[in-house]
Amino acid sequence: MARITLDSIRKRYGETMAVDGVSLTVDDGEIVGVLGPSGCGKTTTLRTVAGFETPTAGTVAFDGREVTNVPPEDRNVGLVFQEYALFDNMTVRENVAFGLKMRGIEKTARDERADELLDLLDIGAMADRDPTTLSGGQQQRVGLARALAIEPNVLLLDEPMTGLDAKLKARLREEVGELLSDLDVTGLYVTHDQEEAMLMCDRIAVMKGGRIEQVGTPREIYESPATEFVSEFVALDAPDLPFVRW
Amino acid sequence: MSATLSRQFGRPVVTMTLFLVVSFLIVPVLLTFVGSFAGEWSGVLPSDFVTLRNWREVLGLTETVGSQRSMGWDSILSLGGYTLAVPSELIFSVGLALGGVLINLLVGVPIAYAVARYNFRGKEWVNAISVLPLVPGVILGVAFLRAYPTLSGTSFGLIVGYSLLKAPFMVMAVRSEFESMPLQRLEESARSLGASWPRTFLTVIVPNAKSGIISGAIICWTLAAAEFNFSYIVWAKGTQPLALFLQRHISNSSFTKAAAAVSMFFCIIVAITVLLQQVGSRGFDTRG
Amino acid sequence: MGTPSGHPDGTFSGVRARIKAGVTIVESIVDPLTERDRERRRVVALCAPFAALLAIAGAYPLWEVFRISVSAEQYRSVGFSLQAYRTLTTDPYYRRVAFNSLWLAGGTTLASVGLAVPITHALEKYDLPGEDVFVTLVSFPISLPGIVAAFMILVLFGNNGVLTNLVAVLTGRESIELAIAVSAPGLFVAFCYSMIPRATLILRGTYAEIDHAAEEAAQSLGATPWQTFRHVTLPQIRPGIIGALILTFRTGLAIFGTLIVIQTVVVWTLQISRELATGYDIQVAGAMATVYFFFTFAFTALGLRYTSAEVGL
Numbered sequence: 001m002a003r004i005t006l007d008s009i010r011k012r013y014g015e016t017m018a019v020d021g022v023s024l025t026v027d028d029g030e031i032v033g034v035l036g037p038s039g040c041g042k043t044t045t046l047r048t049v050a051g052f053e054t055p056t057a058g059t060v061a062f063d064g065r066e067v068t069n070v071p072p073e074d075r076n077v078g079l080v081f082q083e084y085a086l087f088d089n090m091t092v093r094e095n096v097a098f099g100l101k102m103r104g105i106e107k108t109a110r111d112e113r114a115d116e117l118l119d120l121l122d123i124g125a126m127a128d129r130d131p132t133t134l135s136g137g138q139q140q141r142v143g144l145a146r147a148l149a150i151e152p153n154v155l156l157l158d159e160p161m162t163g164l165d166a167k168l169k170a171r172l173r174e175e176v177g178e179l180l181s182d183l184d185v186t187g188l189y190v191t192h193d194q195e196e197a198m199l200m201c202d203r204i205a206v207m208k209g210g211r212i213e214q215v216g217t218p219r220e221i222y223e224s225p226a227t228e229f230v231s232e233f234v235a236l237d238a239p240d241l242p243f244v245r246w
Numbered sequence: 247m248s249a250t251l252s253r254q255f256g257r258p259v260v261t262m263t264l265f266l267v268v269s270f271l272i273v274p275v276l277l278t279f280v281g282s283f284a285g286e287w288s289g290v291l292p293s294d295f296v297t298l299r300n301w302r303e304v305l306g307l308t309e310t311v312g313s314q315r316s317m318g319w320d321s322i323l324s325l326g327g328y329t330l331a332v333p334s335e336l337i338f339s340v341g342l343a344l345g346g347v348l349i350n351l352l353v354g355v356p357i358a359y360a361v362a363r364y365n366f367r368g369k370e371w372v373n374a375i376s377v378l379p380l381v382p383g384v385i386l387g388v389a390f391l392r393a394y395p396t397l398s399g400t401s402f403g404l405i406v407g408y409s410l411l412k413a414p415f416m417v418m419a420v421r422s423e424f425e426s427m428p429l430q431r432l433e434e435s436a437r438s439l440g441a442s443w444p445r446t447f448l449t450v451i452v453p454n455a456k457s458g459i460i461s462g463a464i465i466c467w468t469l470a471a472a473e474f475n476f477s478y479i480v481w482a483k484g485t486q487p488l489a490l491f492l493q494r495h496i497s498n499s500s501f502t503k504a505a506a507a508v509s510m511f512f513c514i515i516v517a518i519t520v521l522l523q524q525v526g527s528r529g530f531d532t533r534g
Numbered sequence: 535m536g537t538p539s540g541h542p543d544g545t546f547s548g549v550r551a552r553i554k555a556g557v558t559i560v561e562s563i564v565d566p567l568t569e570r571d572r573e574r575r576r577v578v579a580l581c582a583p584f585a586a587l588l589a590i591a592g593a594y595p596l597w598e599v600f601r602i603s604v605s606a607e608q609y610r611s612v613g614f615s616l617q618a619y620r621t622l623t624t625d626p627y628y629r630r631v632a633f634n635s636l637w638l639a640g641g642t643t644l645a646s647v648g649l650a651v652p653i654t655h656a657l658e659k660y661d662l663p664g665e666d667v668f669v670t671l672v673s674f675p676i677s678l679p680g681i682v683a684a685f686m687i688l689v690l691f692g693n694n695g696v697l698t699n700l701v702a703v704l705t706g707r708e709s710i711e712l713a714i715a716v717s718a719p720g721l722f723v724a725f726c727y728s729m730i731p732r733a734t735l736i737l738r739g740t741y742a743e744i745d746h747a748a749e750e751a752a753q754s755l756g757a758t759p760w761q762t763f764r765h766v767t768l769p770q771i772r773p774g775i776i777g778a779l780i781l782t783f784r785t786g787l788a789i790f791g792t793l794i795v796i797q798t799v800v801v802w803t804l805q806i807s808r809e810l811a812t813g814y815d816i817q818v819a820g821a822m823a824t825v826y827f828f829f830t831f832a833f834t835a836l837g838l839r840y841t842s843a844e845v846g847l
Binding site for chain 3: 253256257259260261263264267268270271272273274275277278281287291349352353354356357359360364366372374375376378379380381382383384385386388389390391392393394406407409410413417443465468469472473474475478479489492493496497501504505508511515
């Protein structure tokens with residue numbers, strides 16, 4: 001895992017400024033939530049870290065090494081999407097082992113590692129299944145295992161829980177939250193759901209219109225919002241959260 | 247149209263139209279097939295059943311002469327005194343069409359991916375050019391005769407011509423498959439896991455689109471195997487493509503024999519379609 | 535597709551800026567730095583095989599055809615002469631051929647699309663038993679070449695045709711008098727045999743995208759099935775119908791094999807092959823091919839630009 005540093009990132013698409021001067025540091029082993037309404041630039045920020053967008057200005061560094069122009073396949077980042085995006089032409093195990101295969105790791109070793117992760121995520125029994133036969137929650141676990149298998153510098157989660165039903169969400173939130181802190185994963189967690197961000201993340205950056213309004217622990221954000229926008233956005237549906245990490 | 251009229255007759259009339267048109271399309275196909283086994287067809291319905299003479303003559307199992315000449319036979323395999331032979335026109339067209347499909351795969355799958363996955367300037371033009379036939383077979387044939395006088399009538403010329411003429415069908419079939427996939431997410435997942443872009447394309451994107459690619463290949467194959475217009479213009483000598491063989495029989499042979507030639511063609515289309523679908527559900531499967 | 539000189543800022547500095555921008559794009563493709571550049575390179579790589587085939591098998595041969603059609607000599611592309619085009623425009627024979635092509639393709643297009651609408655409607659809207667079978671049956675003739683379509687018409691309406699003989703038996707007349715396969719109406723029906731399945735295929739794609747809620751709303755408000763179709767369904771499928779008209783018309787103009795079997799009306803494509811068969815007049819054939827190409831290109835481009843037509847299956 002690594003420390004991720006974004007320094008004054010700007011991203012312009014034609015006339016519109018999608019990201020306008022974002023600076024953010026994610027410490028090694030820390031999960032930072034990026035919270036905001038749709039269109040605030042949070043997904044663009046995440047894609048910049050992954051390397052799918054080259055910023056118009058500013059730099060991205062992993063552990064102090066600049067990677068702004070390094071293509072995504074050489075950055076060693078894990079990605080988890082809302083839509084799972086599993087490879088339907090492979091079994092669950094092959095999905096998880098795919099990244100290791102790309103790194104030239106020999107078959108028995110990578111299968112062993114894949115099975116280990118699948119067991120950890122409680123879906124070891126599904127290893128030989130076709131991913132399309134799995135439920136939504138199971139598919140999301142496969143997606144997570146696949147991203148974790150490469151021991152990424154940073155794990156990027158793009159609204160991973162959106163689209164799952166409330167009960168499943170609550171369970172996954174707890175389980176995944178524990179797993180990520182157990183594995184000491186460095187993560188960037190993009191979501192529009194403040195409750196999710198508060199539960200899963202060590203710190204939260206609230207974004208609006210391409211800028212960061214405030215960065216702080218969930219408690220700081222909740223108790224002393226820096227701007228009107230933050231207070232409104234966070235207070236909406238004020239969560240009654242017994243196990244928030246503060 | 248008054249309300250009662252519409253309620254009472256609208257649906258029956260529309261359904262009737264469907265039945266009539268389907269009959270118009272299919273009845274002659276069935277009659278042709280049945281008639282191919284008849285010895286005589288001069289009254290309302292074919293008569294003098296059942297004879298295999300027409301089929302034997304068409305397939306070249308009986309001696310025939312002149313413009314009614316049947317297929318030649320090529321031996322493709324000799325084993326201990328036994329020779330496996332196949333009708334030459336048939337195998338020739340099968341091969342030409344497969345060659346065309348191969349080129350179609352190489353040119354059609356990538357451009358379909360470009361249009362389905364990326365946004366770029368001139369995308370509408372690329373899209374329109376790739377899905378609309380450039381010119382019909384006759385005109386392409388004239389152009390080939392002019393541009394490649396020695397090459398146009400050869401197998402190579404026919405394959406290249408077929409591939410250009412049928413490429414739009416491949417692009418359309420594959421593009422609609424791509425459009426139903428979360429392409430961007432798939433590509434980004436694979437690349438974040440360390441797969442280079444070409445490797446992502448070949449090991450993740452293409453295998454995931456296999457059903458569309460196979461149906462595109464089936465469509466292109468049947469259309470190329472049946473291609474007449476281009477072949478008619480450029481073909482010079484040697485083994486005839488299947489469609490020319492059919493045309494010779496339709497224009498010159500007895501009605502029942504022409505029916506046998508056309509029926510043979512129906513059988514090929516049905517057989518290849520079934521065969522490729524079988525391959526599609528087994529051979530391409532990476533899970534074994 | 536515009537040329538720099540046709541552009542409003544076609545001044546010297548404008549041209550230089552454009553050249554510079556062009557060079558930058560080429561550089562970014564050869565040696566990409568940003569992800570955007572890499573993506574551009576991918577698009578170029580993905581389109582390259584198709585472009586190569588198009589250039590070798592399409593553009594170059596058509597260019598050669600155009601060159602010979604304006605050549606001053608008959609068999610070599612030299613000089614410039616519009617003799618072949620003068621023949622096409624002044625000889626009334628060619629005008630008649632062009633007219634034949636247009637009415638035959640136009641009439642069969644209207645008939646085919648006109649039948650394809652109720653067929654598609656029945657297949658997509660009515661819960662008919664064995665619907666899949668109907669879809670397969672309607673699609674089957676798509677893979678049949680024109681010569682086979684013509685044979686199907688001979689089977690129904692030829693001298694030996696089933697319908698011909700049926701009518702002959704019923705009326706007591708000679709079947710030879712009744713056979714219509716080898717006549718203009720027979721050709722018309724043969725064209726429709728090839729075109730109805732294609733038109734149906736295109737329309738089915740359009741029907742699949744219809745908003746069913748609006749139709750149900752209209753019906754619940756008391757609209758008759760016809761009113762619902764007229765005011766709710768039809769506006770939604772109109773782009774598809776226009777697209778089907780354009781594509782089916784192109785198909786109709788391109789038909790050739792059918793005419794080889796049923797040679798009753800001389801149309802443009804048939805005449806092109808006759809120019810080659812009798813006297814090998816490659817210049818006139820080339821001019822006819824060029825005219826055909828520009829005509830279909832123009833009406834397709836205009837059709838797509840000035841209507842809401844959708845192209846695709």
